[in-house]
Amino acid sequence: MELIVTISEINELELFSNASSFLINSKVYASLEYKTANNNTIFRLVKKIKELNKKAYILIDKLMFDEEYPKLISFINKIEKEGVDGYFFSDLGVYELLDELGLKDKAIYYSQTQIVSTMEGRQYFSLGMKGIFASRYLSYEKVKELIKDVNLGLRIFGYHNLFYSRRGLLTAYKEEFNLSGRYDRTDNYTIKEMKRDVKNPIFEDTNGTYIFTDYIDNHFSELDELNSLGLSYGLIDTNLLDDSLKIQLNDALVNYSKEFNSEKRIIDTYKVAE
């Protein structure tokens, strides 16, 4: 199993010194711009990661449109020279491009809702991809079944993205009601459904609006089991996490600490509908 930590800044290489693989949030191609790296930073990060003999992946998970592909092609052609280990994508158009570029063996399908069965996972592996992630909303039992049969990857830590809209919903609300002050990303916005007690983080950027779980999805205590079943990748998503938690995370990476279980787990409360 390869544990991969999302990063966007050079100093995070030190912060996550115990990590051996990194997924770089691209400012241009990652769907969530909470913390991202511009192309210059990505080049510096990849170079540095390779100097440290670690693995570097690039996150390209936004919805992609034709006008964005020429720049993406140019970017991939350049970053390839730095020895990038793979590209996480969610839009199958990106896989098509990687295939055209002869890079499908570096394509990692960062599936959103598609991979819910072993039969589906096998079909995507048969296309020659390097890796495939299980869908975001499966029960732990279901995940174990899948991993046993097809060596999928899994998000093992982080806030769970529930909703992604291309629309700027917070800005639109301000416009509709002529509220003073522009929408400011440095503020923390949450929404609460009337009949429920939880507040869900909501975030807007130039790609759209996102809503997250109120809790951190944490599979650290199951890592040994997942590893023994054949989990290929465990992704630690550091978006929205505060710095103190990041330090704890780095410590946990040393031995997949079973004690590292500070938040309630999605797997107990969140089952896929049958």
Add this chain to the structure above:
Amino acid sequence: MKKIELLAPAGDLEKLKIDVLYGADAVYIGGKAFSLRAGATNFTKEDMIEGVKFAHEHGVKVHVTFNIYPNDGDEKKIDEYLLELDEIGVDAIIVSSLYVINRAKALGVHYELHSSTQESTTSSYAVNFWAKQGCARAVLGREATLEEIKRIREKTKTDIEVFIHGAMCCSVSGRCTLSNYYTKRDANKGACSHPCRWTYSLYRNDKKVTDEFLLGSKDLMTVDYIKDLIEIGVSSLKIEGRMKSVNYLAHVVKTYRKLIDDIYDNKVKGYEEYENEIAQSGNRSFTKAWIKGYTDHNDLIYSFSNTPLQNYLGMILDYDKEKHMCLLQAKNPFNVGDVIELVSFKKDVRSFIVTKLIDEKGNDVQSANNPFFTYWVEIPYEVEKYEILRKTI
């Protein structure tokens, strides 16, 4: 030049017939299994056989939605269903699952495979991906703008299908798990509980901003973009709404049918008449959404206070030519003396004054005021089953 296809939704056999009679070139339906609208009545095998027969007799194609991601253990049922659809003679299935696509190919079925909007296809690269897997058509994501659709068309030869009308997910369709999270109802298994239509409190740095924060989009209506989509070379124009009413389908399908025909005949002078006709289908507010190139606050819903129109009086079940009376399945009340309108399959809307009403017991009555009862209504025009009556607004 091949005329663009008008593709309409049908939640049951009656709605399929409405679509066909009011001018759809193709309909899409769901079976009892593997379809994304668990709340729709959907089609039994027998209904599907009858629906396909009826559609084909009228030169209309039938597409079947097969756009869930199936579970392990469904393999045998999937094969059986794929072969059953082939035997029934459907023209296409709409799919999301690569497994289903590959099984359909392996079984040698004769119908086309169309990739579903659940895949959020928004580029020619993504269209080409699905084409390589064997799809003859890609249904585009509703996030694509007119310019983006044009670029896709220019760079791929595969048929593309575009949503032109109906309710919209505010999120990227295949990426939303709000329903799973809040209600454990799986949106990708056809059981979405529509949390984007709920009301939320919004907080900024833990301080309440409002108790009326909504996520929902207004409904899509694109009458003034149909000409562009035809010129671009889109293959099919899709109307959303397998769970929508007969009244909605009749008005929306008839209006887009007329608009498309008028565009080809170079008869369109403006779009107001088409917009007005569509407004008869229900009291929902409309948006051009992404097709115009951007979205803002004008495209979103900020209130659910709309009251029903109640203009739909009912569907005609029978016609007595000698007595000039039609049998109406009533839905909303009306009276003798009211000016009402007949919405026919092919003719323009015609008004008349209600002169005689007979209830189910054979009594002359002044009002048709029992919804779901049938009434004989005197009518000065020849009518057919499935035509509808409405109030003049």
